Amino acid sequence: MDPDLRRRLEAVVGAAHVLDDPDTRASYETDWTRRFSGPAACVVRPASAAEVAGVLQICRAAGIAVVPQGGNTGLVGGSVPRAGEAVLSLRRLDAIEDFDEVAGEVTVGAGVTLERLQEHVRAAGWDVGVDLASRASATIGGMVATNAGGVRVIRFGPMRHQLIGIEAVLADGAILRRLPGLLKDNTGYDLPGLLAGSEGTLAVITRVRLRLVPLRPARAVALLGLPSLDAALQVVRAVRRAAPGLEAAEVFFPEGLDLVLRHTHLAPPFPRPYPCYLLLECAGPADPAPALAAALEPVADPAATLLATDRADRDRLWACRERHTEAISAEGIPHKLDVTLPADRLAAFEPAVRARLAAVRPAARPILFGHAGDGNLHVNILGLDPDDDAADGAVLELVASFGGSISAEHGIGIAKKPWLSLTRSPADISAMRAIKRALDPAGILNPGVIFDLEPPAPGVAEPPGRV
Amino acid sequence: MDPDLRRRLEAVVGAAHVLDDPDTRASYETDWTRRFSGPAACVVRPASAAEVAGVLQICRAAGIAVVPQGGNTGLVGGSVPRAGEAVLSLRRLDAIEDFDEVAGEVTVGAGVTLERLQEHVRAAGWDVGVDLASRASATIGGMVATNAGGVRVIRFGPMRHQLIGIEAVLADGAILRRLPGLLKDNTGYDLPGLLAGSEGTLAVITRVRLRLVPLRPARAVALLGLPSLDAALQVVRAVRRAAPGLEAAEVFFPEGLDLVLRHTHLAPPFPRPYPCYLLLECAGPADPAPALAAALEPVADPAATLLATDRADRDRLWACRERHTEAISAEGIPHKLDVTLPADRLAAFEPAVRARLAAVRPAARPILFGHAGDGNLHVNILGLDPDDDAADGAVLELVASFGGSISAEHGIGIAKKPWLSLTRSPADISAMRAIKRALDPAGILNPGVIFDLEPPAPGVAEPPGRV
Incomplete structure (x- = not known):
């Protein structure tokens, strides 16, 4: 890389945190799926919002675009470079601060992994409202930037709904910082909510304040074999109205369960297969099993219903669903x-x-x-x-x-960009472009993700980037 | 008003819906508080998004700004004209459509009142997640535009969190329309969430799709007399963790209760006064009273605790809190x-x-x-x-x-604008101005609400508009 650029970046983040040898860069250049990859000019690892601001100002002046990166667990190619951008790794922003154990709120650096945050807050009787399988690597900053969902959206909503404060750096280096953690704050546009899900194209998220949810120590899991997806959805509706604390309702099918059984040592949950499987989890301060069983009684066949309350039994039922991803990759x-x-x-x-x-x-x-x-x-x-x-x-x-x-x-990333216009109208996309231009006129933040700054020529569709 | 302008507006909405005689205008020109008022060029009452688009295009071409208005129940002067704008009344957009009684979703015209929507969906076992005292007049469009909160935010969040689809008209007449009602939709920027709380400055909301919440027929209300607000907050925290379905936690003080007792025929709830009062409501599919009583047992004095489950008793306790506004206005x-x-x-x-x-x-x-x-x-x-x-x-x-x-x-409206910079930073306000300019470059949508398009000269603060 250009020695003068390197010197200026090193002055902001320190010499140890501007990386451009190919071996070190490699893990930042390819994503978790191994499907998306591209060359980085360098990897810069700031440790604060002020350092992020300094890096963005230098990159903007040098005309180098920036790809923000957290745990690099995205599935749509939005966190890896495409064409010589600087990768801005946020993983050093790893502080957990101002944990209010009474109110259930915490301020979290963008680079903190979900798992670390879960361990931290669970010790005090709280939990993060969002949970997902990549928790060991996924970072809170990345999860906010992509508005991650996961298995508990039905109860607590996605990351955007957990957000009660944000610190983020705009393309020009200006720092937005509102971290007091106010559950209600109608003072103008919801910038935190706009940045959530913007996939690094509008600002670099450096810290967030999250509302937590009380830990629900009592849990009950049911696995049902059913004649169809329609039957499964009917059960979900019945349970949703009758059983308090429903927080997961997962479906899968025999072709997936067969793969899981083939690639793991799990025993089949039922003596015979069913056309559709439904896993339900209820949780609360008191044992939810009686209410769940009562809600299921009128709608489920007892011979095709397993109910588990102790941890090992619950985990066994969950494994039928959670090990799908691993079994599919093994195949x-x-x-x-x-x-x-x-x-x-x-x-x-x-x-x-x-x-x-x-x-x-x-x-x-x-x-x-x-x-x-x-x-x-x-x-x-x-x-x-x-x-x-x-x-x-x-x-x-x-x-x-x-x-x-x-x-x-x-999210859209680069993988789904060719199909964005299938479900977002020209007016939608035009409004998004106007907002992007307003906040990042030079287009240096994660360019090419979600949409291109200029509309493509008529009839031209761009294929997703590939290794 | 200019006859040519009138003719063009009438061509869009019909002659009966362009109103400019002073008597008719009056109710649109002054808000509910009677504190904010201003002259309107006219009142235009469109009946569809297409008509709203037509009106906006005509007004933009004529250089006339537009103040969108729903039930006119706002408290910050954001829904009444300041200086000869056209009032765009959305009350004729009053259709309730596509009620999915199985999934609990409904599409609602901007002009439907909260009370009418509540009646409509409650008949089928659903409820609106937001409730507030002005339900008879407040419209759903206005509630989304101001991100209304109310007494159930603790459980279901504000209006923004109920929103799963929106139809809105941008300043240039382009119509954003996404109403399928998808609980998860990570395809670019959250435009519905951005418009929610933007107080009519970015677009005119014409229809929304809302997720509903199951009706919770079993309810328990507790009223507690306590030695301090701090003690009340400790009770809230204990109940929040131990009692499922907490959906209201309201505080008030002796000076307010005295006013209520003086201006109504209510009997004092306790034989002696307390420094602070806390009203709690839990609700769910099954009777929440036992769990609420158990949660209160270790933290509340039985002599200063009233628990009510039947409707009349609950209403009596709620009246101590809900009749504050009326008692204050009477004073x-x-x-x-x-x-x-x-x-x-x-x-x-x-x-x-x-x-x-x-x-x-x-x-x-x-x-x-x-x-x-x-x-x-x-x-x-x-x-x-x-x-x-x-x-x-x-x-x-x-x-x-x-x-x-x-x-x-x-919200900010015009009433709180002089103090916006107390809690929003220059970077925040600058980002909001950039978004406003991007979506409404001519500044015709509710100008002067939240902030002015151009920053005021140094040292100049504008007082709120007044009658």
């Missing part, structure tokens, strides 16, 4: 889609997407699972060439025709 | 402030604000009440000249020094 390299359907269209979408895939790519092996309470289905597809987008496009077009969203949790 | 014209404090500063703020008021304006009679679970205190002040802002400024400066917010629920 091959999947195409990963993550879609939401309107509540009343989800049941009809499931056979429709299988039929569409069979028509477009007969070799495709779909493995579906997801969050039934949110209409959110993860569509994993094995048996496809990694560079063959035809199935992805066919699925996303089907989602759009059902009135759904092409990305429920993962 | 005089109050200055109304609405502030949030960080959770750990609320108890210290209460004596501090009383002391500050006594020092600044010895005649001031503060009546405090609020939402203890959110740190939100309504500071009503009697005994002041309506045009004397010294007490307001002193209170808001104290709030800022405690790290709080100068507006918890009401």
Whole structure:
């Protein structure tokens, strides 16, 4: 890299934190999926908002774009460089501060992992409202920047709803800082909520204040075998109204459970297979099992219902669902889609997407699972060439025709950009571009993520970046 | 008004819906508080987003600014004209559509009142997550535009958190429309969340899709007499962790209860007065009274605790809190402030604000009440000249020094604009101005609300507009 640029960056973050040898850069240049990768000019590792501001000012003056990066666990290519950008790693911003154990609020550096924060606050009887499988690596900053969801959205909402304060650095180096943690604050535009989910394109998030949720020590998990997804959704609705503290409602199908059983040492949960499986978890201050059992009684077949309250039994039931991702990866390299359907269209979408895939790519092996309470289905597809987008496009077009969203949790990144206009209108995209130009006129923050600053020429669609 | 302008507006909305005679205009020109008022060029009453778009295009071309208005129940002067703007009344957008009684979602025209929506969805076992005292007049569009809060924020969050789809018209007439109602949708910037709370300055909200919450038929209300606000907050924390379904935690003080008792026919709830009162409500599918009683047992004095489960008894306890506003208005014209404090500063703020008021304006009679679970205190002040802002400024400066917010629920409007910079930094305000310019470059949407498009000259502060 340019020695003068290096010298200026080192003056801000220290010589040890401007990295440009290829071996060190490598882990920052390729994402967790190994599907997205690109060359970085360098990796810069600031330790404070002021250092982030200094780095952004230098990069802006030098005309170098910046890719903010947390735990690099994203699935849409939004946290790795595409074309010689500087990677701005936020992992050194790892302080947990001002934990109010009475009110349940905490200020968290962008680089703190979800798991570390969970351990920290659980010791005092609190919990983070969002939980997801990549907790050991995913950072709070990245989770806010992508508005992460996970398995508890049905009860506590996504990261955006946990946010009660933010510190972030704008492209010009100005620092937005409001961290008192106010549950109600109607004083102008909701900048924290706007930055949440903006995937690093509007500002670099450096610290957040989060509201916590009380730890719910008593838990009950039910696993049900059911004749269809429609039947599963009916059970979810019944339980949602009758059982307090429903915080997970996960569905999966025999093709996924077969993969899990084949690649793990788990025993089959039931003596026979069912067309659809539903996992429910209720939690609260007091044992939720009686209310859950009572809610299930009128709607579930006792022979196809397992109820677990102690930890080991609950974990065994959860493993049938949580080990899907690992089992799918052991079987091959999947195409990963993550879609939401309107509540009343989800049941009809499931056979429709299988039929569409069979028509477009007969070799495709779909493995579906997801969050039934949110209409959110993860569509994993094995048996496809990694560079063959035809199935992805066919699925996303089907989602759009059902009135759904092409990305429920993962974001757009660069992976889903070609299909953004399927579910965001020209007026929507134009308004987003106007906001991007207003806050980052030079376009140095994560360029090319979500949309390009200039609309593409008519008829031109850009393929997602690839290794 | 200009006959050519009238003709063009009539071509869009019909002759019956362009109103400019002074008698008809009057009810649109003065707000509910009677404190804020200004002349309107005319009142235009469109019946659809397309008509709103047409009106905005005509007004923009004619250089006439527009003040969107719903139920006109705002408390900060943001919904009435200041200087000859056109009032855009949204009340004819009053359709309730696509009620999904299974999933609990509904599409609501901006002009539907909260009360009408409540009646509509409650008949099918659902409820709106937000409730507030002005429900008979407040419209859903206005409640979203101001991100209304109310008494259930502690459980369900403010209006922004109920929003799962929006239709809104930008200043140039472009219509943003995404109403499928997707609980998860990470496809770019959260435009619905940005418009919520933007007080009509970025777009005109015409329809929204809301997620509903299950009706909680079983309810328990407790009223406690306590030695201090600090003691009340300790009870709230204990109940929050131990009793499921806490959905209101309201505090008030003897000066407010005295006013209520004097201006209504209510009997005193306790044989003796207490320094602080706390009203708690829990609700759920099953009777929450046993859990509430058990949670209160270790922290409350039985002699100073009333517990009610049947409707009439609950209403009697609620009246002690809900009739504050009416009793205060019967006593005089109050200055109304609405502030949030960080959770750990609320108890210290209460004596501090009383002391500050006594020092600044010895005649001031503060009546405090609020939402203890959110740190939100309504500071009503009697005994002041309506045009004397010294007490307001002193209170808001104290709030800022405690790290709080100068507006918890009401918004900034024009009433709180002089103090915006107390709790929003120059970087914040500059980012808000950039977003405003990006979406409304001509500045025709509710100009002068929240902030002025151009920063004032150094040293110049603008007083709030007044009747």
